[in-house]
Every structure is written in C-alpha cells, then in structure tokens.
Amino acid sequence: MKIVDLGVEQVIGADRDEWVPVFTGLSVRQFRRLVRVVAGRGGEQTGTGWRWSLPLADRVLLIVVYYRTNLTLRQVALLFGVSKSAAHRVVDHLAPLLALAPAARRHSPDTVLIVDGTLVPVHDRTVTASSKNYRYSVNMQVVIDANTWLAVAVGRPVPGNHNDCTAFRDSGANTAFRGAHVMAYGGYRGNRQVIMPYRRPRDSGELPAWQDQLNTVHKRVRARVEHVFARMKWWNTLIELERPEAGQGCLGTSRC
Known part of the structure; x- marks a missing residue:
C-alpha cells in the first residue's frame, strides 16, 4: 500500500501488504485471492473506452474500506485521491461482484x-x-x-x-x-x-x-x-x- 503525502491529504493503495489486514480484516493472501475472484467475474477492465483511475486491487480495497467503516463516500474518496462520484461508480460497479454464493457447511459437534x-x-x-x-x-x-x-x-x-x-x-x-x-x-x-x-x-x-x-x-x-x-x-x-x-x-x- 502506497501513501503519498499531498499536504493535508493521504492517498492509500493496495501495493503495501502491511496495510491490507488493517483495512480489510483479511490476510494478504485472502485479499489477493478476493481480487482474483473479482477479476474473474469481470471486474478487470478490458478493451477500449473510459479507463478507471485506480487499479483493480485499489478499487476492491476502496469498497472494503467503505463497507467496513462508517466513513462516507466523500471521505473514502479523499483517502484514495479520487472524486466522490468516482468512488460511487467504483462501489456500484464492483460491489455486486463481491457477493459470495451461499455454501452449505457441516460444523463440528463442539461448534x-x-x-x-x-x-x-x-x-x-x-x-x-x-x-x-x-x-x-x-x-x-x-x-x-x-x-x-x-x-x-x-x-x-x-x-x-x-x-x-x-x-x-x-x-x-x-x-x-x-x-x-x-x-x-x-x-x-x-x-x-x-x-x-x-x-x-x-x-x-x-x-x-x-x-x-x-x-x-x-x-x-x-x-x-x-x-x-x-x-x-x-x-x-x-x-x-x-x-x-x-x-x-x-x-x-x-x-x-
């Protein structure tokens, strides 16, 4: 995760592994796996056209920060150095791809x-x-x-x-x-x-x-x-x- 000093602002990113557990609650390995799942579901931009200003890993991190905190979109946008409308588009575009299919699981008797x-x-x-x-x-x-x-x-x-x-x-x-x-x-x-x-x-x-x-x-x-x-x-x-x-x-x- 990269932190860039912009005076009174800080921009966070997913390229520094030590920050991933802080913002996601996941291990680095789990977060990278989540990014690959989102990419496989169409989250990665392909072809021509309007480009995202943030890489896919940063966009996934943005959504996790938004959902796991009580920050508003305007505040989250400041953390990632993008506009509020851009953060809103990221959430609308990628949030459905984070939904996990229900999985049946048998628990141990002591659970x-x-x-x-x-x-x-x-x-x-x-x-x-x-x-x-x-x-x-x-x-x-x-x-x-x-x-x-x-x-x-x-x-x-x-x-x-x-x-x-x-x-x-x-x-x-x-x-x-x-x-x-x-x-x-x-x-x-x-x-x-x-x-x-x-x-x-x-x-x-x-x-x-x-x-x-x-x-x-x-x-x-x-x-x-x-x-x-x-x-x-x-x-x-x-x-x-x-x-x-x-x-x-x-x-x-x-x-x-």
Whole structure:
C-alpha cells in the first residue's frame, strides 16, 4: 500500500501488504485471492473506452474500506485521491461482484453458533411490512460463530412483521448449521433445533438455582450476536438495503 503525502491529504493503495489486514480484516493472501475472484467475474477492465483511475486491487480495497467503516463516500474518496462520484461508480460497479454464493457447511459437534433476527428498513414495499420499529422493514436472520463472532450465514429476508420463530424457518437460516449447537433467546420457542434459556414454571414459581445460573451464562454468550448487529449497522454493511435503487436485487445477495 502506497501513501503519498499531498499536504493535508493521504492517498492509500493496495501495493503495501502491511496495510491490507488493517483495512480489510483479511490476510494478504485472502485479499489477493478476493481480487482474483473479482477479476474473474469481470471486474478487470478490458478493451477500449473510459479507463478507471485506480487499479483493480485499489478499487476492491476502496469498497472494503467503505463497507467496513462508517466513513462516507466523500471521505473514502479523499483517502484514495479520487472524486466522490468516482468512488460511487467504483462501489456500484464492483460491489455486486463481491457477493459470495451461499455454501452449505457441516460444523463440528463442539461448534457453538448464535442466531437472532434484526429489523432492517428497506424502501422496496414488495418485500417489507410495517414492523414494531414503526418502519417498513425486513427481518434478517443472522447466524454467527460464538467464538469468532463471524457471520456464518444470513437468511433470506422476510417481511418485518414475522416473528423470529417464523422468520427463522422461512428464511432458510435453520439449514445453515448442521452438526453445531445453536443458541437463541426465548422468542424461538417451538424450534427444537436451538438452545433457549429455561422458562419459569407456569405456577409462577422460581427456577432452581442451577437453571438460573445456566440462564445467566446463556444470556452473556448470546449477547455477542447483539454486538455483531451493532457493528453491521454502525458500519455501512447494511446501507445498501436502504437505497431505493438497490431494491430486491441487493436483498438476494450476500453483499448485504
């Protein structure tokens, strides 16, 4: 990655390997592989015509910086020494090529996953419903690894007026964790695939001490998925869902 001193500005690039993990969260090898995948999908410019001012690796880095931070396009453009409109064109052109096809995976028996749903406002009324956040939203079911906090799977979006128990089944998220233990809060009652906290007896009696202790541990671990949601919404990971022109096309890919 190259840093050029332009007075008060700095332009970053992907030609210095030590910067790649800082901005992408990937190893250098993984990032180079990602660039090759994008090139194979048509990201590299061929033929004649208008040329990109940034090489492909820098354009991929620009998108990753945009999605993994809360910087605006204007701020990201300054980092890469391009105009805001040029940065916008890079995102529109290459972002769909970063979408990864869903892959079925069998987890080891000692793997612990956490599932939860979050409401994401979307302009496309054909896939949304008026929800408890008083906006037209979709219910996104997300499964994360309890140890690494990485997203393992994201279910298909369902209307936001569906409860988590129904959305878990309708979104297909219930098929993403074969072989693993999955934790969820009490709203997933009825799904025997997940581990939920103990409920108080119907006679309003108290839980045994050992069940109360397990509930405390369960809540402490399950809270990790809430931190993941906070990062997804604080960063620009889910911002494409709110753009009118994104529509259902964005919802059908893992770029969101």
